[in-house]
Amino acid sequence: MKDLLSIYAPANRSRMLVVASLLTAAIAVVDWWATHYISLGFLYLFPIIVFGGFLSRTRIVGVALLCAILQEAFSNLPENEAVVRLLFSSAGFVGTGLFISEMIRNRRIVLRHSEELEDAERQLRSIIEGSPAAIVTIDSGGKVLLANEAAQQLLAPGAPPVQGQSIKSYLPALHSVLKTQPSRSFRTTFQCTGQRSDGEVFLAGVWFSTYSTLSGPRLAAIIVDLSEDLRNREDLSLDHLLKNSRILMGTVAHEIRNLSGAVLVVHKNLSRIKELDTNDDFQALGGLIQSLERISALELGSTPAQNGEAVELTSVLDEFRILIDATYHESDISVQWEIQERLPLVWADRYGLIQVFLNLAKNSQRAMMSTNTKRLRITVHEESVKIVIRFEDTGVGVASPEYLFRPFQRGAESSGLGLYVSRAIMRSFGGDLAYEPRFGGSCFAVVLPLHVATEEPVSA
16 A cells, blocks of 8 residues: 555656546547447546546546546447436546545555654654663563663663563562552552662662553553662751751750759859758759759850851742642642842751741641631841841731740640740851741741851851
8 A cells, every 4th residue: 555655646746647647548549449349438447546646626526527428428338328327437437536535645644643653653762762760661461561771770780681571570569550450540659669680679769650452451660769869868867867956955055054054043142051061962962053064064066157058048948838838728828929039148057947947837827727817928038148038927926925935835836846946946057036026927037147158157
């Protein structure tokens, strides 16, 4: 069929129309000459077949009617049946021409679509082969049908091709999906433990979907190695745990130091009483106070320069927005953002800053649960040598602002350390957290020093 279509190629149009026209004329001459012997009108089908591949439908009908008239004009059949023969031959010629025209048109469409599919397949194959992520397709029995180079390097580096092998030895969880749920359609993601051909275990992130074919259900999956991300995340979590522990212990030591100072004053006043000079319990109390002073004097904190770094605040706010949008949407709370364009770099700890933002957002969310108007307004502006980020909500407000930043507040959620620790985190890199009174609701201001390339960060 493709060879036949090559005859009808657009480049052959003029030549083939000339051939069809000459063939029509030749048939007419031969038919006229052989009128008394045999009718050759059926031969007009051949030029009509040629004309059908190049002419429009209207012209095909015209040519077919002309051929039917020529056939009848040189026919030696009885004249009383001429009209009937003319109608039938016209219908046959017209139908043949239109059939050829439609067949060629459909065939061209199919070939064009086939070329588009082949081009798309080549592009898709190029994308798959060049992808840094491992891509595999698996049949219903768990056998790997297709695996790109990244899949080979991930699952079996330096080993025989994974194509044709069972995926069970590499990703048992993926194999169980096809075995336990063969009739269900999936389009999801999960994390599981994988094993390479050399026995090394790794954490795999898998995005997969199932689809149906004539040969049964199949599964296509994208696989990435998350082991390094997991190690980095755990190391980062440990670093921040230690950093936050130092900050918390430093603030607790500060409180203990204040308390020790007050107790020391009382102890000195009591030491003037002569009767207590020989009292063993009073002497032991003095020793305890001195030990408490030594503990509180330990330098657990560090300087703002050590705790902070240059941070692009816009990206931090974008990440924070992603973290709270879904939760606030579920709680029917609207969030209004007013962010100054082209914010300068600030001096802060990126992850500590996000923790402070999340704590303030959660406090506002809890404060607005019982109010009719639920709105959180977050504004970011540069003021002098600092950036101020305000969290202003329409919640129930703060009854006793003077106790806000004290630890273990009564009535507070969890341990009552949220605001206490948040301010300690801010002050660890030279920032601050403050409460700004409002007539309705509450407002907290996060103050960040600007990043100065050649100098120490400026404390707020």
